[in-house]
Amino acid sequence: MNKNEWPLFEIFIRSKSGLSHKHVGSLHAADADMAIKNARDVYTRRNEGVSIWVVESKHITSSNPDNKDMLFDPAEDKIYRHPTFYDLPDEVKHM
Numbered sequence: 071m072n073k074n075e076w077p078l079f080e081i082f083i084r085s086k087s088g089l090s091h092k093h094v095g096s097l098h099a100a101d102a103d104m105a106i107k108n109a110r111d112v113y114t115r116r117n118e119g120v121s122i123w124v125v126e127s128k129h130i131t132s133s134n135p136d137n138k139d140m141l142f143d144p145a146e147d148k149i150y151r152h153p154t155f156y157d158l159p160d161e162v163k164h165m
Contacts, residue, residue, distance in 0.1 A: 077126050079105040083113055084121035091123050102126070 076098040082091035094113045099105035105124040113119070133141055 082123040
């Protein structure tokens with residue numbers, strides 16, 4: 071297998087314990103172990119992360135933006151799902 075045939079991996083980094091992993095980019099690698107090592111070298115050069123996830127891109131399924139109305143429209147009529155009825159004090163952050 072040459073480099074032109076290597077699969078594409080999506081890279082997710084958790085910057086601190088307790089936070090969510092965030093997508094930081096993509097890279098090609100021969101396998102998942104190589105993808106983790108390359109992701110460490112490329113995306114965490116300054117100790118930015120505590121955890122790395124790699125997912126082969128072919129295993130990710132996404133919705134089509136053209137189907138946004140059909141997919142997300144049912145949530146529009148359920149206003150109780152959105153905390154718009156409450157006044158939050160300024161001290162409350164990240165809500």
